Amino acid sequence: MPEISVSVDVDAPVEVVWRAVVDWPAQADWMVLTRVTATRGDGHAVGDELVAFTGLGRVGFLDTMTITAYDAPRRCVVRHTGRVVRGTAAFEVLPLGADRARFVWTEWLDLPLGLLGRLGFAVLRPLIRWPLRRSLRTFARSVTRPAAS
Numbered sequence: 001m002p003e004i005s006v007s008v009d010v011d012a013p014v015e016v017v018w019r020a021v022v023d024w025p026a027q028a029d030w031m032v033l034t035r036v037t038a039t040r041g042d043g044h045a046v047g048d049e050l051v052a053f054t055g056l057g058r059v060g061f062l063d064t065m066t067i068t069a070y071d072a073p074r075r076c077v078v079r080h081t082g083r084v085v086r087g088t089a090a091f092e093v094l095p096l097g098a099d100r101a102r103f104v105w106t107e108w109l110d111l112p113l114g115l116l117g118r119l120g121f122a123v124l125r126p127l128i129r130w131p132l133r134r135s136l137r138t139f140a141r142s143v144t145r146p147a148a149s
Contacts, residue, residue, distance in 0.1 A: 001087060001108040001109060001110060002108070002109050002125075003106060003107065003108050003109075004106070004107045004109070004125065004128060004129060004132065005104060005105070005106040005107075006104075006105050006106075006129060006132045006133050006136055007102055007103060007104040007105070007136065008102070008103050008136035008137060008139065008140045009096060009100065009101070009102050009140070010100065010101050010102070010103055010139070010140045010143050010144060011099065011100055011140075011144045012099065012100070012101060012143045012144055013098065013099050013100075013101065014073050014074075014093050014094075014095045014101045015073050016101075016143060017073075017093045017101040017103055017143055018072060018073030018074070018093045019073075020139065020142070020143045021076070021091050021093060021103060021139075022043065022044060022072070022076060022091070024036040024037060024038055024043045024050060025037060027052075029138075029142060030135055030136075030138040030139040030142050031135045031139075032131040032132075032134055032135050032138075033054055033055060033056055033060070033131070034052050034053065034054045034135075035052065035053050036050055036051070036052040037050065037051055037052075038050055039051050039064075041067075043067070044070060044072070045067065045070055046067055046068060046069065046070050047066065047067065048066075048067045048070075049064065049065065049066050049067070050064070050065040050066075050067070050078065051063070051064050051065070052064075052065070061082070061083070061084040061085075062082055062083075062084075063080060063082045063084065063085045064080070064081045064082040065078040065079065065080055065081060065082075065089075066078065066079050066081055068088070069090075073093060074092060074093055074094075075090060075091070075092045075093075076090070076091045077089070077090045077091075078090075078091075080110075085109070086109070086110040087107060087108050087109040087110040088107070088108045089105070089106065089107045089108070090104075090105075090106045091103070091104075091105055092104040092105075092106070103136060103139065103140070105132060105136065
C-alpha cells in the first residue's frame, strides 16, 4: 500500500497538541480545504465515525472514516471508507520534551486501477504531499499562537 507521511514539530506539550489534533471541527482552521465532523459518537473512541468534506464551495468529495484505534494522547487511527479515499490514516503525537511534540500524519492508501493507480500515485505524490505539509505548518502555528487577552 502506498504511504504518505508528513510531520511537524510543535512548541507545545503533547496533551495540548493532541487536543488540537482530535478537535475535528477545528481542523477546518488548519487543514487545506477540508471540514471534519463527527457523525457517530464524539470522535474520541473506537467505532466513532467522522466525515470530511474536501473541496472548494460545493465542488469536492466526502471522505468518510471510522476510528479503529484511539490511544489518547498519542495515536488515533482511522479507516477511510469513502468512495474517493480508501485506506488507513494515523495521527500520532510524539513527545520531544516537556513542552515540545511532533505531530505525524501518515496515510496508507488503497489505490484503484492496480499498476496504473500506483504509477499515477508516484507521479502525483509531490502534489498530494504539498497540501498536507502546508496544513501541518498551519497547525503548528495555530497551536503555538499566544492566546488572545
